[in-house]
Amino acid sequence: MPKRLALLCCLLPGVAFAQTTGQWVMTTDLWGNPAYRTLTLVEDGDTLTGDIDGDKLAGRRTGSTITFQDVDANNATYSFTGVIEGGRIEGIAEFPDTNNPALRAQHAFTARRIPDRPAGPPRRHEFAPTDYSNTFDPHRLPVLTVWPGDTIHTTTLDSGGADENGHTQALFGNPQTGPFFIATASPGDTLVVRIKRLRLNRGYADSLDDIVDHALGASLVAGANDLGKPVRWKLDRVRGLASLETPTERLKGLSIPVRPMLGGLAVAPGFGAAPVSTGDSGRFGGNMDFNEVVEGNTVYLPVQQPGALLYLGDAHALQGDGETTQYALETSMDVELTVDVIKGKAIRMPRVESATELMVLGQAGSLDEALRSATTGLVQWLQQDYGYTLSECAILLGSSVRYGVPNLAGRNVGVAARLDKALLRK
Amino acid sequence: MPKRLALLCCLLPGVAFAQTTGQWVMTTDLWGNPAYRTLTLVEDGDTLTGDIDGDKLAGRRTGSTITFQDVDANNATYSFTGVIEGGRIEGIAEFPDTNNPALRAQHAFTARRIPDRPAGPPRRHEFAPTDYSNTFDPHRLPVLTVWPGDTIHTTTLDSGGADENGHTQALFGNPQTGPFFIATASPGDTLVVRIKRLRLNRGYADSLDDIVDHALGASLVAGANDLGKPVRWKLDRVRGLASLETPTERLKGLSIPVRPMLGGLAVAPGFGAAPVSTGDSGRFGGNMDFNEVVEGNTVYLPVQQPGALLYLGDAHALQGDGETTQYALETSMDVELTVDVIKGKAIRMPRVESATELMVLGQAGSLDEALRSATTGLVQWLQQDYGYTLSECAILLGSSVRYGVPNLAGRNVGVAARLDKALLRK
């Protein structure tokens, strides 16, 4: 028994009998960096089987001590020895040294047991958030564990941290509600988020009169020096209209139908990623600012961590393409989502599906790369779900693809590739 | 009298009396490069007044010999001495030396008289082209002179040079019908092209199963090696539907409503520009491949040369955004256009107006620059025609702008910035 574990056992002398069989989230401490994996244990007598992120494990249990090991695709062996107590395992893992496979390195690990799925039909969870995250963080403790099919009813703050009463509840910069742990979701799966309801819950939104650098030609730059001033919009929740609180003479009649959307929707980024600013985005979603993330549409995100860890926030009452004002019509929101997991289906990047369209969001440091990414993602969707060849995809795109540019305001810009579902085989 | 002109007079001894008053297109030979300007002459006794591209001139006429000079904004003097005969002037100009304003340089010039506007209402011209241009060329002789308000009914070849019978009538690469000389149009004006009718005139279109480099992510490139094969589409002109001539099993049911458009629409590029390939584009329009250049819409182009010199061609029965197949559904077309000129109104780049939207096409070597250009052009439109301030434009864009990406297949890529006209003050 490794020395550090022996010490551990001394500290936990009287551990009670605990249930081993089930799903666990295992956290290994790699030189200060927590790495999360899904551990499935099946106890039969004193024999343990199961898997770690899909790699089969074999082990045994002796009292409260369990040992098991798995072998990965490169034939490397990972050994674990731990003490189980209640819904928690604590122990020492032995891994091959990354740079010297001949050597072995010890790492502390813990695991927490995911409760079994409650019996009965999918549930509806009322969740009133009390704190918020300013990062899309793989390390933040889940605020709620839900199962595929469950519905979450909650609220989001505006991007400045204000709630439905205009009171600040969190630090500005797109504070997020969550994360929600979606039981059964593992890296390589797809998280399905159906937006059942997305409604205004206060009477105003805040914006600017800005034009972001990514949209502004050189000939306008000199005149743009005094842009960036705050602009408050009134939101008429009954009629669903936005108008300026203090319009100039020329904008007095301006009244625009709102189209509430979630600017931020994310799973936690994967192993090796630092927590990501809620102003940033990536293939995990994030601050996509995609104005098709609206009520009635479904968002697909590639799961990167056990439980997916779903975050949401930064809702907009209305947003033009590109979010060219840097802030759209920022407001708090009433949100209802139903989640699902497609096991074993990996997607490259965020997808949005409406009643009539497939939409893929490519995100990159330039529009040229973002558009390439979006096209590639749409082709993948057509191949993966509809069985088209690349040649057939080319024909469909050439005649019918539509490109939009939802986001110009972030470090990533976003291009959406869209296709009418009516063209596609069933 | 300059020596070269004395010689000229000897060669033209018996010139008849000719009408001087009127509009002329003057061509000056600058070291082998023809430069075109609009010359307006008003004869009163033997005194000449008028202007050259807006700079006032003063001169006199003695028999068939006329002399006049103008002074430009930099106070440089340009002198002209010529012989007038019928609708033509031929002579010698004296300009300041470009690099040595103290010196004077002689250049031959000619002018051709533009006929007076016919009396009566605007006319409808039936024009059956007999040859085609493979460049947007400022030097090509006009095929027809028309007046603001006139309508032109003509045809275009497909991009491969084939006509409505599938017979080759011109070299492939977007051969164009035209140029049409629009009387009164001068650099600094805006040409208005109303697309009254754009109809299929044959039963097929040719395309490819390609994905252009600008749309293709690295992960698809390897598999794209055998793309680029010809694809023929059947066009059902009665029902307005396109379907594949020899579909794969999976594309058998594919039938898409056509949306005929002009890929090429241009005025001639301005002074100093070489003739531009009909595969290329610029602020003069050109091979824009913008799928909103459709029947019912109006295109605005910035005039660069006297008479604008309107070219059209490269019609598509249907085109997705980006023309990602490199060739859209290329076909010949029946076209009817009404032209107009807005004097003294300069626009930055091509604009398209539909019943419901303003659309500006930005074109550049990258999407990032093209989008900046499109936004800048849309702001200019809002300022110029609607009187909004930059701050008001920013607010309108932030809430409501839509971006599309019509063109990825050329050297320029194109981004369209679009705005709903319902939002705008009257």
Place this chain on the structure above:
Amino acid sequence: MPKRLALLCCLLPGVAFAQTTGQWVMTTDLWGNPAYRTLTLVEDGDTLTGDIDGDKLAGRRTGSTITFQDVDANNATYSFTGVIEGGRIEGIAEFPDTNNPALRAQHAFTARRIPDRPAGPPRRHEFAPTDYSNTFDPHRLPVLTVWPGDTIHTTTLDSGGADENGHTQALFGNPQTGPFFIATASPGDTLVVRIKRLRLNRGYADSLDDIVDHALGASLVAGANDLGKPVRWKLDRVRGLASLETPTERLKGLSIPVRPMLGGLAVAPGFGAAPVSTGDSGRFGGNMDFNEVVEGNTVYLPVQQPGALLYLGDAHALQGDGETTQYALETSMDVELTVDVIKGKAIRMPRVESATELMVLGQAGSLDEALRSATTGLVQWLQQDYGYTLSECAILLGSSVRYGVPNLAGRNVGVAARLDKALLRK
């Protein structure tokens, strides 16, 4: 006294008398996000003066309880009440509500006292790291506090986490040594890092035979499928040469002079930023992979946090422009740096100065933006330090600027704008 503070006082009844006058790093907890500021306190009797990040404060001390407040440029008042004990203050701050200036919000704060500068000349610190950071993290505790003029002698791991013996000491992905707290450095200052010594400390480096996406044209992509294989280089430390451990026939004679460089050099990112992956970069420096960060050169970084928090790592024995192999010749390194602080001088982005050249590194999501950034940074340098006008800068650049492209392998690409110092006035 706020309720939370009253509780605090109960918990700390017998605090000893403590030194107030001096510099402190104050941490305010903004809804779970620590914000750091430099607090300068001067005690005179029971009166406190000083400043918080430059904003003057006024307060008083009563026993171990201190209260003070400052007013910022927008006339907002920030009040602090705390208990001082040893080198630590703990208390409650009251700030205006971000979204409702009429309201006040309470935030816990702490402060830790920075020791006074030791008497005598600048010191040389031997620092043997025991753990490493996988983020450029504003929240990580400093490993050492040093003063301007001090020298740090330490080591860095290779990008895979291996030390001079090839043993893994940290998680792969550019683990960093540090952070070092540079006393007196505050946001708005410039940190000066003179690289006194940068030497190989082992006999090999690891690389790949890859070509990164950002360097690879479409025509090479198909053939690039089996690139990305590990390549080990032998490092001859005596002669300073790198050669392949198992060369192909054609590369047998290849022997290249090493040019050791630090791929990673950073101050902590500023308030509001999440910890940044050590694979990423920004105006704070980071994983710049700039092959001019070599022995003898000086790097200037814009300080973003109290104490700057200097990180270093990811050394390369040799790197071509662009780090096109994704991994350069990655190796551990022996490093000696002298640090300095230029108070009140803000720079836009990282600068590097050699004996002969000024070099500014622009970093962005595309080369086009990175180059614009680099030019802008070089112009700022010429204006700020040499007093040239923009017109004079234009003339110097037009005749003499050199651009390089150090980095193509990260999310940011990097362009360097370089100018020969011999051209510049003294």
Place this chain on the structure above:
Amino acid sequence: MPKRLALLCCLLPGVAFAQTTGQWVMTTDLWGNPAYRTLTLVEDGDTLTGDIDGDKLAGRRTGSTITFQDVDANNATYSFTGVIEGGRIEGIAEFPDTNNPALRAQHAFTARRIPDRPAGPPRRHEFAPTDYSNTFDPHRLPVLTVWPGDTIHTTTLDSGGADENGHTQALFGNPQTGPFFIATASPGDTLVVRIKRLRLNRGYADSLDDIVDHALGASLVAGANDLGKPVRWKLDRVRGLASLETPTERLKGLSIPVRPMLGGLAVAPGFGAAPVSTGDSGRFGGNMDFNEVVEGNTVYLPVQQPGALLYLGDAHALQGDGETTQYALETSMDVELTVDVIKGKAIRMPRVESATELMVLGQAGSLDEALRSATTGLVQWLQQDYGYTLSECAILLGSSVRYGVPNLAGRNVGVAARLDKALLRK
């Protein structure tokens, strides 16, 4: 005999006997577009053999009438019937209809005989230009025919059209000397241009104090409004130094060694291309503005037309990277070039070789694409001339490639990929 040819024969009744065997440049009129091909005829009795651009031909001669035909790689037959008189053939060709291979289309053709290579060693040609081209034009008549190994000594105007006396001899915009017809050069070959001598021939150069859009960050744009003013430099030809004619106080001591270069060097663009503005560039070279096109270096260009048609102009006394002032130090120049042809060797894009380096110039609408192109071109060079595999190229680049950015001032921007020749196998 086709009808049009019969007419032709009537017009040319008494044609003298003429030499058939030899090389000809054949021009076919494709609906108004001249297409050039290299025709090699070998007469043996009345039988003709030879080839057209490498496709074998067979034919016969009857008096002054010759007929021949070739079959291309797609098995299409091209037939020619013409009348030969002196060094000229005139006739009618029959080609398959482009869009209907079953049909045949008639096209007029002419051919002009290229004189035989003079006996003796390569020659040195003194060429004093009398007119200049403002396009890189495939249709302009050659000013001189030279053979591989020959040397041309000539002059170029400055970009504004002024000669060594400052007198304007051509229209501004980079007027070019040429084109020179390089006998034996055909599409698919490589033209080698050795710059033997490149010397100042007057005492001044003209520039601006500008910063081009592609180099200018948004924060500088507002201040850049009054840039763009003329700046004259004095050129000290004895000491090889440039200094400002009327320096500001701060630039009084500025004196920079000149480094004369050719901004423009081109072969004519290939079939289907319009004449290209001398401000533009492409894989044929053109206005590359590459500051390594200097005395002592060798430029390789991919031949696109029979005889290559070499143009040169737009010399700079000195130019920083990027030509950020829009005009470099523009001046007239004394030039001596030796030309050579590498038969059957096709290169992708312009290459420059110095005594120590390989340099490839990638040109595109964005720096990101230009850099990809440059890398691809350098890899092709290493593969083609040195026999390295892609993996070996990756290793060489990763350790040693250098990127520069010669050109930011044109529609294409240019990136140079450079590699030290000392690293390469012999």
